[in-house]
Amino acid sequence: MNNLSSSPLSILGMTTKELRAIASAEGAEAFRGNQMAEWLYHRGVHSFNEMANLPEMLRNKLEAGYTIGRSRCIKTQRASDQTVKLLLETTDGGRLESVGLPYKSFYSCCVSTQIGCPIHCAFCATGQSGFKRDCTAGEIIDQVLSINETALVKQSNQVGNSIKTDHVTFMGMGEPLLNYDQTIKALRLLIGEMDISARHLTVSTIGHVTNIRRLAREGIPVTLAISLHAPNDDLRHELIPSFTRWTINEIIESGQDYVSRTGRRLTIEYCLLEGVNDHKVEAQQLAQLLRGINCHVNLIPFNPVEGLPFKTSSPQRVVVFKDTLIKLGIQVTERARRGVDIDAACGQLRGRSEN
Template identity: 65%
Template sequence: MVPLLGLNTEELRTVAATSGVQAFRGNQLAEWLYQRNARDFDRMSNLPPAFLESLQKHFIIGRSKIIITQRSTDGTVKLLLELSDGARIETVGLPYSSHYSCCVSTQAGCPVGCGFCATGQSGFKRNLTAGEIIDQVLSIGEILKETGNHGRGRVDHVTFMGMGEPLLNYDATVKTLKLLNNELGLSARNLTVSTIGQVPGIRRLSQEKLPVTLAISLHAPTDDLRHQLIPGFVRWTVAEIISAGRDYVSQTGRRLTIEYCLLNDVNDHAGEAQQLADLLQGLNCHVNLIPFNPAEGLPYTASPPQHVQAFSNLLAKRGIQVTERARRGADIDAACGQLKQRNC
């Protein structure tokens, strides 16, 4: 049985035509999938019975099952979703004063294995399909509708920062970006793809003509320190990664985000701040300082506030734009680096 979720309108028009109905029925099908969050064919009241019968015979909608819903005191929502083959992933909804964001996973588990991230500890199972990725946005949207939307009508920002490395699942990631833009109507400028520094993927993405934000999870200004923190990802040097980021900015005109998780007495000294500033000189970017979020089995601790402030001040004095990410959802293990596959 073929999932319909993940097909765009043109592909759904082809499904309609090959099922013996007029192609415009594919437009109606797209509306049911992406605008009305349909989970079953019985809801699709404006489709001809013969078309529905054909769909039920050859296709499934492709929605996941919500296993657990957790809500943080700060309004963050985390869902544990079960996919059709039993694989489980997590996705997070984040309310802000100006928008509502969904943080999606692109893989079940993660093959990178950052030493300060719980996701890598759970191992890697497989890539997700475009349908399985966009399903997470639809699922968070359903929760929003149930809970009064937190003042927001829908998810309007999406970050590819959940479980997995998006650029190691390149085709599904790019197709999902296009679905979010064309089928859900989200601005490409409200979509962010985070990568650990997968250089070929960065260069490919720069040619897609999609004005999405690229976030590079750097976490260290030197190769030796980065290899210590990310021992499973040593193919490209820091210089090569930043060079690819510079090319992305040149090709797209979009400002680059540099993600930097501050670890106490590991990468948060004045020396690292100076090296980072040297590395980023002349680059249209901003540095997002991320607080380390503890998880069982991880050997690091968060940088104390005085280290964070000193690091931030030094970057700012060197002319580097810098922000500090607020810790959200930590009480339900929904913060950055805390997502993992669960068997509960």
């Protein structure tokens, strides 16, 4: 019986081992915990009554002392390119947004790790809404399950196709490495309970050096993406004034440590802002900074945010910046703009419902 608090304990976010312990504590066979995990992480149930193969007595006990912990979907938006944005309300009334990106045979889910964001990047919408709290691992997993439900709706009219979330990026609202413990727990659940490969998981960070080094020692070789956005400290401090604890060199060194310990290629995220960080000289500085590192640069177009003064770099400026990096030996990709018409693109998530 759950006696930890007066409010029901959420089981979403628990491992199979923890669920087996709950089943035993409620007087059932331990293997019932395995069945609970199957219902939670592979079928995405919202109630204990849906767990049809559990004994009625166990379901009643679970209903009395626990809760599933699923959020409520307040709003679903689908962009012209079929990108989906969900506005979810947590059990305590917190609001966050998640994005589903459809591909031919799978969905990629972009999850939020905090409600709001404490970083306040000058070019990002999320920080403008302030910071409320960290997400639990269960709330992070819930976002993947919610996108899965959207994927099932999409495939209902596509006979023969099997579409599910197979890639997860921690790039939504918040800074994942400032919510380190819950981010790590969510990663382990995605791998161990939902059978998603670590190589299909990406954690984006503004550059929390201490926790990048911790992540390198966790034994879970996910892709690390560092949101750099500038090749020198002066410019970076202008763009990210609240995060000046570490220099760019210290951030890159921690990225190198991650590469050497995990064998994974580092991603450097760089949002191009016209006339701010997209000059040829900044491309040259960036190439010098990254020389000799197993990495690639992902150039991100600035997506318009109401009230912000920045502009998207022109195609001509993007070409010059990209070509400069390539000529100096840096691998470069350009992120496709998806979901812009529903404010679901990079830097546009706010966790609010517009009337």
